[in-house]
Structures are given as C-alpha cells and as structure tokens.
Amino acid sequence: MRLPRFEYIEPINFEGALDLLYIHKDNAKVLAGGTDLLVRMKKGLLKPKIIISLKALKELSYIKKDDSYIKIGARTSIADIIASDLIKKEACALFEACEKIGAVTIQHYRGTIGGNILQDNRCIHYNQSAFHRSGRQPCHKDGGKICYARDASDRCNSTCQSDGATALMALGANITLVRKGTERIIDLDNFYTTDGIMPFAMESNELLKEIVIPIQGGKSSYKRLAYRSAIDYPIVSAGVFLKSSDTSKNEIEDARIVVGAIARAPIFLAKASSFLKGKKFNDISAFKKAADISMDNASTFAVHNVGSTLEYRCAMVSEMVFQALKEAAIVTQE
Amino acid sequence: MATNISFILNGDEISYEVKDHWTLSHLLREEMGLIGTKEGCGNGECGACTVIVDKLAVNSCLYLAIEVEGKIVETIEGLASTSGALHPIQQSFVKNGGIQCGFCSPGMIMSSKALLDKNPDANHEEIKHALAGNICRCTGYVQILESVEAVKNMGGQNE
Numbered sequence: 098m099r100l101p102r103f104e105y106i107e108p109i110n111f112e113g114a115l116d117l118l119y120i121h122k123d124n125a126k127v128l129a130g131g132t133d134l135l136v137r138m139k140k141g142l143l144k145p146k147i148i149i150s151l152k153a154l155k156e157l158s159y160i161k162k163d164d165s166y167i168k169i170g171a172r173t174s175i176a177d178i179i180a181s182d183l184i185k186k187e188a189c190a191l192f193e194a195c196e197k198i199g200a201v202t203i204q205h206y207r208g209t210i211g212g213n214i215l216q217d218n219r220c221i222h223y224n225q226s227a228f229h230r231s232g233r234q235p236c237h238k239d240g241g242k243i244c245y246a247r248d249a250s251d252r253c254n255s256t257c258q259s260d261g262a263t264a265l266m267a268l269g270a271n272i273t274l275v276r277k278g279t280e281r282i283i284d285l286d287n288f289y290t291t292d293g294i295m296p297f298a299m300e301s302n303e304l305l306k307e308i309v310i311p312i313q314g315g316k317s318s319y320k321r322l323a324y325r326s327a328i329d330y331p332i333v334s335a336g337v338f339l340k341s342s343d344t345s346k347n348e349i350e351d352a353r354i355v356v357g358a359i360a361r362a363p364i365f366l367a368k369a370s371s372f373l374k375g376k377k378f379n380d381i382s383a384f385k386k387a388a389d390i391s392m393d394n395a396s397t398f399a400v401h402n403v404g405s406t407l408e409y410r411c412a413m414v415s416e417m418v419f420q421a422l423k424e425a426a427i428v429t430q431e
Numbered sequence: 432m433a434t435n436i437s438f439i440l441n442g443d444e445i446s447y448e449v450k451d452h453w454t455l456s457h458l459l460r461e462e463m464g465l466i467g468t469k470e471g472c473g474n475g476e477c478g479a480c481t482v483i484v485d486k487l488a489v490n491s492c493l494y495l496a497i498e499v500e501g502k503i504v505e506t507i508e509g510l511a512s513t514s515g516a517l518h519p520i521q522q523s524f525v526k527n528g529g530i531q532c533g534f535c536s537p538g539m540i541m542s543s544k545a546l547l548d549k550n551p552d553a554n555h556e557e558i559k560h561a562l563a564g565n566i567c568r569c570t571g572y573v574q575i576l577e578s579v580e581a582v583k584n585m586g587g588q589n590e
C-alpha cells in the first residue's frame with residue numbers, strides 16, 4: 098500500500114522544527130514513529146504536503162526525575178518507558194498502559210509517547226480504506242454531514258483509543274506545548290475538546306515537547322479490554338490513582354478514576370472519584386460502588402464505533418475500574 | 432523529491448536514490464526486487480513485512496525508506512550463508528513445520544532473529560511476546576513457537 102506524495106524534511110534541532118511549523122502550519126504534519134500518522138495517510142484520511150520528521154531530535158527523548166516530577170520527552174519510545182524503573186515505581190499506570198500498546202515490533206520500538214497521546218480519534222466507519230469509504234457519503238470527520246455511529250448526530254463522536262492518554266490523565270499529568278516564541282503548559286484534563294474531528298486543543302504550529310507527571314506518593318493502575326492482547330486497540334480501559342492519608346495509612350485521601358476508549362476523550366469521573374475519599378483501602382464494596390458509578394456516568398458518553406456491542410463495553414467499564422482499583426489498593430498496602 | 436541515502440543492507444553498503452514517500456517495504460520489494468519481505472496489510476497489523484533495523488524488529492510498511500539513512504538493515508535474504516546454507520532459525524522452521532503457505536515466515540523469522548540475537552535463551556513467554564505482532568493464518572502458531580524454541584537446542588546459532 099502506497100503513501101501519497103509529500104516532501105520530507107528532517108530538522109536538526111528543536112528550534113529548526115518550530116521554524117518549519119511556523120512557516121508551513123496546516124500544510125505540514127509532524128512525524129514521530131509514524132505508526133499512527135502513516136496508517137492514516139495510507140488510507141487517504143489526510144494528505145500533508147510536508148512531513149517534518151523528529152528523527153534527529155534526540156533531545157526530545159528522555160525520562161528524568163526533577164524534584165517531585167517525572168519528565169518525559171515527547172519523542173521517548175514506548176519501549177524506553179516500559180524499561181524505566183522510575184516509571185514502574187512512581188507511575189505504574191503508565192507502565193501498564195504502554196506494555197499493552199500494539200505489539201513489540203511496531204509500537205514499542207517505533208511508537209513514541211508523544212505520538213500516542215496525539216494519535217487521532219478512531220471510528221470503525223472512518224478508519225477504513227479510501228475504497229471502502231468511497232461507497233458511501235462522507236461522514237463529519239471525512240468532510241461530510243452525517244454520522245454513521247450515532248443516528249442524526251450533528252457532530253463526530255469518534256473515540257480516543259490511546260492507552261497512554263487514559264493512564265496519564267489518571268496520573269494528573271500535564272503537557273508542554275511549544276510554538277515559535279512561546280510555550281504553554283496544559284493539564285491533560287483540559288487538553289481535550291468535545292469535538293471528534295479535532296479532539297485536542299492544539300494549534301497546527303505547536304510541537305509537543307514534554308509530558309510532566311507529578312509524583313504524589315500514591316499508587317496507580319491501568320486495565321484494559323481488547324479483542325487480542327496484542328495488536329488490537331482497547332475497546333474500554335480504566336486508569337486509576339489512589340493516595341492514602343498521611344495520618345491514617347488505611348484511608349483513601351485522594352482518588353482519580355479515568356475511563357478510556359469509550360468517548361471522544363478519556364473521561365475523568367469526578368463523582369466516582371470523590372465517592373472514594375475517606376473510604377478504607379480494604380473496603381471492596383466501596384470499590385464496587387465506585388466502579389458502578391463510573392459505569393453509569395461514562396455510559397452516557399459511549400458510542401458504538403470501535404467494535405463489540407455498546408452494552409458489553411459499558412458493562413465492562415465497571416469491571417475495568419473495579420480491577421484497577423483493587424490492584425492499586427493492593428500495591429498501596431504492600 | 433528524491434534523496435540519495437546510504438545504509439547497510441544485509442552486510443553490504445548500499446547507496447540508493449529514494450523518493451520521500453517510499454516506505455522501506457516499497458524500496459526493498461518494488462525498487463530493489465527483494466521480495467522475500469512480504470507486505471500483507473500495509474498498516475502495521477500483520478507483521479509480514481518485519482525486517483531488522485539497528486537490531487530491532489520493525490514493520491517496514493510503516494518505516495519511511497529515507498529514514499534508514501545510516502542504519503543497518505537486515506532482511507530475510509541476508510540470513511542464508513553465501514554458500515546457500517540456511518540460517519539455523521530457517522532450518523528449524525523447515526524441520527518443525529513452522530511453515531505452511533510461507534507468507535508469514537519471513538516476518539516470523541526476522542522477529543525471532545531479533546529476539547534470539549539479543550536473548551539466545553529466551554523462554555516461551557518471551558518468544559510469544561516477541562512474535563505477538565506477527566499473524567499467521569495457517570499453522571495455528573504452535574509449530575512456529577516450537578520452531579523458535581528448537582533453535583535454542585541447535586547450538587551456536589547466531590551466525
């Protein structure tokens with residue numbers, strides 16, 4: 098399968114990449130590992146005139162501890178994250194998420210964490226060959242006016258299937274976006290729009306530089322469901338974070354529950370999360386209750402467009418959240 | 432646009448003029464005639480196109496040819512010795528029924544080689560993990576895993 102034609106440019110440093118994005122804006126696309134971008138280009142879903150490769154930007158590949166933060170360069174490979182003891186210890190949900198991304202050969206060596214959170218939303222009606230799509234009217238995301246996933250929807254409901262994004266949101270991460278001359282830091286919670294066509298608040302001249310995870314002394318966990326354990330994207334997932342109180346080790350002081358692969362973005366479930374505050378780490382029935390609240394709240398956003406049935410995926414929200422909470426509680430108490 | 436790139440292919444220094452939009456699988460198969468590397472899905476889903484770049488197994492269908500500049504590339508064509516003797520992994524696949532139609536075999540063998548070069552004593556789980564990105568529609572995988580396991584017992588396999 099061939100790629101459409103484009104001009105390939107390989108800036109030698111970060112500044113050079115920013116300059117190129119400043120000049121070419123919408124005509125250019127950034128290439129990290131290419132395991133999301135090149136697939137979409139082959140399917141004719143986008144045809145950038147210029148590809149700006151991050152290949153030479155080794156300075157964007159690092160995992161380091163800086164005070165009470167973990168900083169990860171955008172171009173760090175999924176394999177490097179899996180191999181990091183720091184991530185395993187302080188941000189276990191991210192380790193567990195990365196371990197499950199695709200399969201070793203493609204995603205782990207080639208795929209990057211930056212590309213993982215910036216991969217486009219997906220939908221079984223949209224992520225198809227040009228030939229398949231030519232047989233019917235284009236949908237919203239394809240430049241048309243209908244949605245095949247939800248009847249009479251006036252907008253696109255494509256799903257964010259990034260494993261990394263769900264785990265990072267549970268960990269309370271933020272990201273640094275840079276454009277020529279300025280830099281901004283944004284919480285992942287606020288990074289997502291509710292628009293399936295352009296799922297994140299990012300300008301075409303911006304580059305993702307870094308992902309920052311606060312070390313809060315809690316424990317995190319990530320669980321996902323996919324058809325096969327390798328190659329396939331998640332059809333539902335959950336990332337959770339639990340922190341014990343300083344005064345009473347067996348009491349939950351802070352909780353964050355995030356559900357992925359169900360809506361246009363990973364969703365932070367505020368009600369289910371706050372329900373757990375003050376509960377005990379060995380209170381299994383509280384975890385069950387929080388998991389059920391998560392399911393109820395997340396189900397309203399769910400759309401039938403990444404395979405399996407909606408009923409099954411919604412039911413499994415509860416199961417994924419429950420398993421993740423149990424695991425985070427067990428490691429907290431160890 | 433076309434650019435002249437240099438890289439090492441199966442031990443030989445190569446210099447080739449590549450178009451910006453060519454993938455590595457396109458360069459190998461359509462331009463250089465090295466059709467041992469297969470292209471199944473073209474989208475990273477099947478692993479038929481697996482080659483080794485700088486010791487890591489990668490999918491050549493999602494690798495831009497221009498990005499192999501300065502790198503060391505190994506394909507299935509480079510495995511047999513100059514006298515024509517098959518590489519121990521290839522022999523093992525033949526002997527243990529790891530090949531039926533053969534379409535997945537080059538990819539399976541390259542993924543196995545990348546693993547065994549790094550970890551000659553890889554256990555069953557490690558082998559399964561390393562081959563998880565390679566799909567086979569014939570064998571049911573059991574014979575493939577057995578073939579890779581059997582290489583360990585053949586001794587002195589890495590060359």
Ligand SMILES: Cc1cc2nc3c(=O)[nH]c(=O)nc-3n(C[C@H](O)[C@H](O)[C@H](O)COP(=O)(O)OP(=O)(O)OC[C@H]3O[C@@H](n4cnc5c(N)ncnc54)[C@H](O)[C@@H]3O)c2cc1C
Nearest residue numbers: 129130131132133134199208209212213215259260305475
């Ligand atoms: C068969 C298959 C299975 C997969 N399974 C999974 C899975 O289970 N879970 C999962 O989460 N993903 C999966 N993926 C998607 C993808 O492989 C991973 O998300 C990978 O981490 C993407 O990283 P990349 O570097 O290859 O991204 P690229 O394709 O290089 O980039 C993705 C997007 O991000 C942009 N981008 C990348 N880096 C930057 C930057 N620094 N600044 C600005 N923009 C940038 C690119 O322009 C592009 O739009 C799968 C892909 C395939 C082909």
Ligand code: SF4
Nearest residue numbers: 220236244245253254
């Ligand atoms: S959710 Fe609807 S508009 Fe969006 S990609 Fe799917 S079919 Fe198209």
Ligand code: FES
Nearest residue numbers: 471472473478492
């Ligand atoms: S052809 Fe490359 S993964 Fe299928």
Ligand code: FES
Nearest residue numbers: 531535567568569
């Ligand atoms: S032998 Fe036919 S696909 Fe594996």
